[in-house]
Amino acid sequence: MPPVPAAQQRPATDGGIRRRRAGRPSSAVLDKAGITSAALELVGRKGYDGLTMAALAKLLEVAPSALYNHVSSKQDVLLLVExxxxxxxxxxxxxxxxxxxxVRTWAWSYRNVxxxxxxLIPVIAVLPVTDAPQTLAMYETVSxxxxxxxxxxERIISAIVALESFIFGSAYDVTAPEDIFDPGTMAESTPYFTAAVRGSAGAALRGHPQAPEGSGTATGPLRAADAAFALGLDALVSGLGGLRKAD
Amino acid sequence: MPPVPAAQQRPATDGGIRRRRAGRPSSAVLDKAGITSAALELVGRKGYDGLTMAALAKLLEVAPSALYNHVSSKQDVLLLVExxxxxxxxxxxxxxxxxxxxVRTWAWSYRNVxxxxxxLIPVIAVLPVTDAPQTLAMYETVSxxxxxxxxxxERIISAIVALESFIFGSAYDVTAPEDIFDPGTMAESTPYFTAAVRGSAGAALRGHPQAPEGSGTATGPLRAADAAFALGLDALVSGLGGLRKAD
DNA sequence: TCTACTAAATGAATGCCATTCATTTAGTGG
DNA sequence: CCACTAAATGAATGGCATTCATTTAGTAGA
Known part of the structure; x- marks a missing residue:
């Protein structure tokens, strides 16, 4: 008996987007690289709330369960992205x-990414470097x-970890609403804090020249988060720099 | 007609833990304070994975939907806890x-908590202080x-934010496995990093005296996370301290 | 005192989500 | 040729936050 004609391979796009028939396809549809880039596209378009296994599968034109032949969990996908x-x-x-x-260039870039x-920050914090070649490569260069x-x-790892901690915390800070410190109706009961918030309002605008660069997104005026990052980074760089041997 | 006898109020603990009958109870069962402390107990016993609306309701001996008369979402519960x-x-x-x-005392305590x-860290980063009186009180004292x-x-807020960013990032670091930097099989391709990791192994043990205190949990030997935190905190304190006016 | 109204509970959905499993098909090594 | 394995489908499963109709109890105003 001859094999079924090739036309029957894609079984008539019923209504719109009917897909493959069951069974292993002649050439593999999925691999880790494809999953990674689809996840990134999804995150770019819909944010991390939109990154679901179902959405990922849909973008890749695959059933959700097919993903589990290549990754063992959603956490695994996050690791790939990270x-x-x-x-x-x-x-x-x-x-x-x-x-x-x-250090400054690295830190700004790291924070902006x-x-x-x-x-992903909670993921990084627990991810053993063994499973992450790119991450390992970065540490090698920095070390x-x-x-x-x-x-x-004996101080290098501690110094890098300290910088990274500051970078991760500062990354969160970027996402905060600009008016997060507005004390609102409680202003009278917190005079010092309120004054400090008012006093810092304009100060950020004429800040560091080392603005975000490269990471694709258009950046508005210099934000409070950038001023705080510049300030902390200066302190860390000069403080840590003091550990260097004259040599 | 006389009211139903009091015995019928709690309608016979059918099998084990039958609860209230439908309808508003004579005295309110729930309030925000109770929800907050139940949430904290749950987190203490089962961690944040165990903090579900269903589990919270069960601990409070209430139907899950009853919670929504007092909080508008799970995020709201997290805010209360925070x-x-x-x-x-x-x-x-x-x-x-x-x-x-x-600053050191505050920072260690903040990180340990x-x-x-x-x-909760992603929650804090977005939480307007208006909704959080305790948070506001802390900022007032620190300011x-x-x-x-x-x-x-005009620098106070930036300085606090920089310290907080470091603190939050360092809090994640505490949760990391001790061997997170073990390069494993990739050791040969990353000689500098591998040497740095090996070299830092013993260095942490004779660290800062300012160990964690107060936060209930027994602390083991001085961990790598503590060494990194001490190092970064020193740098930040001395760097930021330089901003003070002689006065 | 009756009568709305509102507050606070129950219990039964709803829809989404990650994950698992049985099944089908296609290549591959012996 | 045959057993095995890899990679797909599609149909569960169980857990989750949240919503809604319903019930009951207090409360303010006529």
Whole structure:
């Protein structure tokens, strides 16, 4: 008996978007790279609320259960996305610029990337680097930058972790509404805080020149989050820089 | 006609835990304070995964839908919990100790409280202070502490935000597995990073004396997260302290 | 005192979500 | 040729937050 004619392979787009028939297809439809980029597209279009296994499957024109042949859970998808994002962090200044300038460039870039992906921060915090090659590559470059700048080896990890902690926290800060500190009706009972909030209003506008760059999104006027990040980063860089050996 | 006998109010604990009959009870069963403390108990016993509206209702011996007469969403419950936790943060050193010591005490306490409640961090980041009286009270005390220490008013909010960002990021770090940086099989391809991880292994053990205190949980040996926090906090305190006017 | 109205409970949906499982089909190694 | 495995479908499953109709109890105003 001859095989069924090829026309029957895609069984008549019933009504609109009928898909494959059951069974293994001749060439694989899914792989990790495809899942990762579909997840990123979905997040870009609908945010992390829109990133569901069902939506992902739909975008890939596949049944939801098919995804589980390639990832073991949704957490697994988040891991793939996370590691991909790490490759977008700019580490190019290490070795090409003085240590403090390289750290600043890296930190701004790192914060800007994850400001758009804060739901991944809890994932990163628990992710062993073994499972994340891009992440590991970033740490390697940064570690070398610190060592070459005269950092004592036993402090390098702590220093990076301290910077990362500040970066992750600052990424959340970017997502906060601009008027989050408005004390509203409670203003009278909190005079010092209210004065500080009022006093800081204009100060941010003439801030650091090291504005966000590169990460695609148009940036409005210099925001309060940027002023705080610049301030904390200056403090960390100068404080940590003091650990370097004269060499 | 006389009212039904009181015995019929609790209609015979059928099998085990039958509850109220339908309709408004004579005295209210729920209020925000009760919901908050039940939520905290639930989180303490089962973690944030165990904090579901159904579990909360069960603990309060109420139908899940009854909760929605007092809070408008689960997010609302998280807000209540969050604001309560803020009252546990130690601000007592402001006004009672030098600025840098007060900041350290506050920061350690803040980090320790939220290290056990990291799922709330995304909530805080977006929560307008208007809705959170305890949170506002904390900011008031801290703002006054900064102003009295000679901080220029227009920098106070930025400085606090920078510290908070570091604190939140560091709270995540506490939850990370101790071996998160083990490069595993990739060790050969990342020599600098691997050396840094190996070199930092023992260094944390003889760390800062300012260990976690107060927050109930027994703390093991000084962890890597504590070393990184101490390092970053030193840098931030000395860097930010430089902003103070001589006065 | 009757009568609306509102507050606070129940219980039965609803719809979404991640995940699992039985089944089908297609390549692959022995 | 045959057993095995990989990769798809489609139909559950159980848990989740949330909504709605309904019931009951207090309360304010006529």
């Amino acid at each position: 590691d991909h994002l790490m490759s977008l962090v700019d580490v190019s200044s290490f070795g090409a610029a003085p240590w403090d300038e390289a 994850f400001a758009e992906h804060t739901p 070398k930058g610190f060592l070459d700048a005269g950092f004592p080896q | 604001d309560h936790l803020m009252s546990l943060v130690d601000v007592s050193s402001f006004g009672a100790a030098p600025w840098d010591e007060a 939220f290290a056990e409640h990291t799922p 006054k502490g900064f102003l009295d220490a000679g901080f220029p008013q």
